C-alpha cells in the first residue's frame with residue numbers, strides 16, 4: 159500500500175483531515191461575499207484548507223480563483239498571475255482565454271508556450287508601460303465583480319501569502335487593492351498569511367488600508383482527537399499494530415504542526431513497513447531520519463547566521479525560560495538586553511523564529527530546533 163501520509167504538498171480527500179468547522183465558516187462567508195483574513199504560523203495547513211475550500215466552492219457553482227503572492231516577486235508579476243487565475247476560472251479553455259484577455263484586460267496579453275510533452279502552457283504577460291501598473295492592476299481587480307454579475311455566478315478569490323504584499327514597497331498596493339475590493343458585493347475574498355504580525359498590522363492599524371475591512375480567522379492546529387482518528391485509521395488500514403499513546407507522542411514531538419505530524423507519521427510507516435509493529439521508539443527514530451534528511455539545508459542555514467544569533471538559537475533550543483529577559487536567563491547565557499533584542503528581531507525577520515501570541519519566541523521549524531540540540 160502507498161504511504162498515505164503526505165507532507166509538503168496540498169492534500170485532498172481521504173488524505174485531508176478534519177477542518178470541517180473552518181470549511182463551513184469560510185463557505186458561509188463566501189456565500190455572503192465576505193472578506194476574511196486567515197492567519198496562522200507556517201505549516202499549520204492554510205494552503206490545504208484553502209485549496210479544499212476552492213474545490214468545494216467550485217462544486218457549489220462558484221467561480222473560485224487562487225493566487226499565491228509568494229510566486230510573484232514584483233507587482234507586474236502579481237498582476238499577471240492574478241489575471242491568469244481569474245481568467246482561467248471564467249473561461250476554462252485556452253482558446254477562450256486567448257480571445258478574452260485583449261478584449262477585457264488592456265495592458266496584458268496572452269502567452270502560449272509549448273511544453274516538452276506536446277501540451278501548451280498558457281500565461282499572461284504584462285505589456286503596458288511600467289508606470290501604468292496600478293491602472294492595469296485595478297482593471298484586473300475589477301474584472302471578477304463584472305464577470306460575476308454578467309454570468310450570474312458567485313465569485314471567490316483566495317490570495318495566499320498575502321502578508322508578502324509589503325514586499326512591493328510601501329502601502330500603495332494595499333490601498334489600491336482595498337479601494338477595489340471594498341466595493342465588491344458579489345465577490346468573496348480570503349487573504350491568507352503566515353506573517354501574523356504583518357496581517358494584524360494591516361487590519362488593526364487605522365492608518366493601514368485594510369483596517370477593519372473583514373473578519374480575521376486564526377487557524378489553529380487540527381484538534382488532537384480528530385487528527386488521532388485520522389492517523390490511527392490509516393495505520394489500521396495498513397495493517398499496523400501500534401502502542402497505546404503512540405500518536406499523542408507524535409503530536410507532542412511535532413508540536414501539533416500538521417506538516418510535522420504527517421512527516422513523522424510518513425517515516426514511521428516506512429520504518430515499520432515490514433515488521434508492522436510500531437513502538438514509541440520509532441517516533442524518535444523517525445525524527446532522527448528527518449533531521450538527517452534536512453541536515454544539508456540546516457547546515458547552510460546555520461552558516462548564514464551570525465555568531466551572536468547562533469548563541470541565541472542554542473539558548474532557545476535547549477532552554478525554555480518563562481521570560482527571555484529575566485535576569486536569570488540573561489546571566490546564564492551572558493546576553494545583553496539590546497543585543498538579545500536585535501538578534502531575536504533578525505531571526506524573526508529571517509523566518510527562523512516566530513513570535514507567538516504572548517510575545518513568546520519559538521522555532522518556526524521544530525526539526526531545526528532538534529537539529530541544534532542534537533548536533534554535538
Ligand SMILES: Nc1ncnc2c1ncn2[C@@H]1O[C@H](COP(=O)(O)OP(=O)(O)OP(=O)(O)O)[C@@H](O)[C@H]1O
Nearest residue numbers: 164165166167175200201202203204205206416417
Ligand atoms: N487538514 C490536513 N490534513 C492532513 N494534513 C494536513 C492538513 N493540513 C495540513 N496538512 C499537512 O501539513 C502540510 C503543510 O500544510 P500547508 O502547506 O497547507 O500549510 P500552510 O499553513 O499553508 O504553510 P505555509 O505557511 O508554509 O504556507 C501539508 O503538506 C500536509 O502534509
Ligand SMILES: [Mg+2]
Nearest residue numbers: 204205206318
Ligand atoms: Mg501555504
